[in-house]
Amino acid sequence: TDLDGDYNNDELSYLVSPEFDLTALVDPVIKFSQIRDLENGDDGVQFQVSIDSGYTYSVLGSSSSTNWYNSSSVSALSSLGNGNGWTGTTTGWSSVQHTLSSYASDTSVFFRLVMAADGNTVDEGFGFDDLIIGESNDVAVTALWYPDSLCGLSATSVTASICNISVEAKTGFDVDIDTNGVTVSTTYSDTLDVCGCDTIELVSINTSAGGTWTLEVEVDNSGDVNASNDTLSGLMTMFGTPGVALLSQSGNLCEGQVDTLTFLFQGVGPWNLSYSNGTNPQYIANITSNPFQTLVSQTGVYSPVAVTDASGCPADTSGITGVAAITFFPAPIVDLGPDSSVCEGYTLNGGSGFASYQWSTGETSQSIVATQTNVFSVTVTDTIGCTGFDVADLNVFPAPIIQLSDTILCEGSSFLFNAGGGAASYIWHDGSTGQVFQIDSIGTVSVTVTSFFGCEGTETASITAVVPNPTPSISSTSSLAPVTLDAGNGYLAYLWNTNESTQTIDVAIAGTYTCTVTDLNGCQGSSDKKAKIWPNAIDKLDWSNEIIIFPNPVDQLLTVEFQSEIRGNYDVFILDGAGRVTKKFINRTGQLQTLQVSDIASGNYLIRVQSDELKLEQPFIIIH
Known part of the structure; x- marks a missing residue:
């Protein structure tokens, strides 16, 4: 070809x-x-x-x-x-x-x-x-793999090698293994190619207790033409392995205490044990007691790490169990500060976050206030039950006493807040440094006073309102002397220009009378009232608005001013309450006169201006 x-x-x-x-x-x-x-x-x-x-x-x-x-x-x-x-x-x-x-x-x-x-x-x-x-159809088991004469494990694997001797690829057949009369079947779900081989795990046996296992493996391949290569057998002998369990426990203890770990062994002793708290490993050899106890004093998560028995077999990881989380908490730290001299009101703080506090004063709060010289101590207990202690010897100086209080302000006046004397310094809210602070409107003041011991006190007060001053309404009658003047009731105090301090006064001299009243707020106000009196020797009293006299009351010089033009000469007479002429000024001219009255005794008087054409009169008061 x-x-x-x-x-x-x-x-x-x-x-x-x-x-x-x-x-x-x-x-x-x-x-x-x-x-x-x-x-x-x-x-x-x-x-x-x-x-x-x-x-x-x-x-x-x-x-x-x-x-x-x-x-x-x-x-x-x-x-x-x-x-x-x-x-x-x-x-x-x-x-x-x-x-x-x-x-x-x-x-x-x-x-x-x-x-x-x-x-x-x-x-x-x-x-x-x-x-x-x-x-035409043949799957053979060619090898059986297993450990022998070794230390047992919690999971000892038995595997087999299988080969496809068929001219077709194979899948879906079973491989069975009998272990001391217990059969486990594994279905081969992969594809075993022509002339292909594979190794599969047939069973995992817990051999940690030791023993002997008879193993028989068989390929269960439907239509298999060669039964001679379908089975293999073996005998597996394993030594028992030890185990150790840390009996579960957890604890919260205080620094300086100890705790006990208890280990329970499996297998044949004596045992060699390794355990750790997560940081520091420990090793104890030739342990013959079971269970076994040991003392610990360090914080950590304790667990066994390894154990070997008399045959030298180590424990499998599954045979090492148990965890003990133990915490040794430090004693609470309490710091009341050094022995010292402090100011009244000084706070001693035992620290936050503790379950209880016991002070030498009998108090049980976190903080106490030192009000007098003493030796103070506190014992604190945290949530674990651990305790801490501290002591402080304090010399306590008194704090400055400041007496400020809220008040109101009278319209048009001011108020002087006084922080008290005898202090080393004063600092008001606006930075001023005097003992007193003047205010004339609604507002709040505050002051910090420092004593000569260096102790501070702070106080705050306010002007809460500005109230109007009182205006008394004075009533009177025109009659023969005496005439009663009444400033009205409801006031805290009264002061007349006659120096009387009652609500009403009786006057025998015509003139203008002034009363200053003080209301319940302490505010003062004044009003004037003319007293019209018909003296005994004067037939008619006709107060004229044509003249103005001032000042009234007067001490030295009395000024008389005419409201309209006056022609010619006129005489001026000063009459006492009985109508007698006390002093006279003859042949006067002009619209304005200044009269010397310093030589006339204090009292109520009447000034009379008289000529051929007019007669004008006004009352006034002389006060020296």
Whole structure:
């Protein structure tokens, strides 16, 4: 055959295999892939077998064989005595196979492919690949793997190697293992390729207690043709392994105390134990007591790390159990500060976050106030029950006493807040530094006073309102002397310009009288009232608005001013309450007169201006 082109006319070619010994197979099968381009019906390829070292060959199978030849009458092959073979053209590779069961006992088997063509048409020819001779259906267990004469484990793995000796890939078969009468079945769900092998875990056995296990493994492959390679057996002996359990416990203790760890062993002693608190490992050898106790005084999460028994076998990780979280809390830190001199009101603080406080004063709060010289101590207890203690010797100086209080302000006045004397310094809210602070409107003041001991006191006060001053309404009557003037009730104090301090006064001299009252708020206000009196020696009293006299009351000089023009000369007389002329000023002229009255005794008087054309009178008061 021309490998680079078409085959020849009248082609007759052979391809011979090496020698095969099929005695190891129970139901041998040959399988390969083929592709062809042959003149259909005329040219063909045939598979032949020889069991006499190639001396004679016979045709393998026929067109009636399953998945084998596609024709029984290929012309070029028929001329050789048997027309069975492959002819025609395929579009790609296809798989063909045929049983070799007739040759299962033969030790020397040869195969050959025969190609025959007539002399008409030539094509590409015949190709084959992936030829395999194997069992029709056989999965074998080839090895059983397990430890032996070792220290036991909580999970000892038993595995097996399986191989596919079939000409087809295999999946879905079971592999069973019997361990001391207990069978575990594993379904192989992967695909075991042709001629492929795999190792699978069959069972995991807890051998930590030690013992002997009889192992028997079997492949359960439906239709398997070779039972001889389906089973293997073994005997596994393992030594028992120790175990240790830290009995579960957790504790919160105080610094300086100790706690006890209790370990419970399994296996045969004496034991060697390693344990840790997460930071510092500890090792104890040749332990004969079970359970075993040891004391600890460090904070940590304690757990056993490793243990070995008398045979030297270590514990498997699953045989090491137990955790103990133990915390040694430090004593609470209490700091009341150094022994010192402090100011009254100094606060001693035992610190926050503790469950209880016990002071030497009997108080149980977190903080206390030092009001006098003493030795103070406190014992605090935290939530764990740990205690702490501190003491402070304090010399306590008194704090400044400041007496400020809220008040109101009278309209038009101011108020002087006084922080008290005898202090080293004063600081008011606006930065001023005097003992007193003056305010004339609604507002709040505050002052910090520092004593000569360096102790401070702070006080705050307010002007809460500005209230109007009172205006008394003075009532009076015009009559013969005396006349009663009444400033009205409801006031806290009264002061007349006569120096009287009652609500009412009686006057015998006509004139203007002034009363200053003080209300319940302490505010003062004044009003004037003219007293019209008919003295005994004066027939008629007609107060004129034509003249103004001032000041009234007067001490030295009395000024008389006429409201309208006055012509000519006139005389001015000063009369006492009895109508007697006390002093006179003759032949006066002009609109304004200044009269000297310092030589007249204090009292109520009447000034009279008189000429041929007029007579004007006004009362007034002289006070020296």
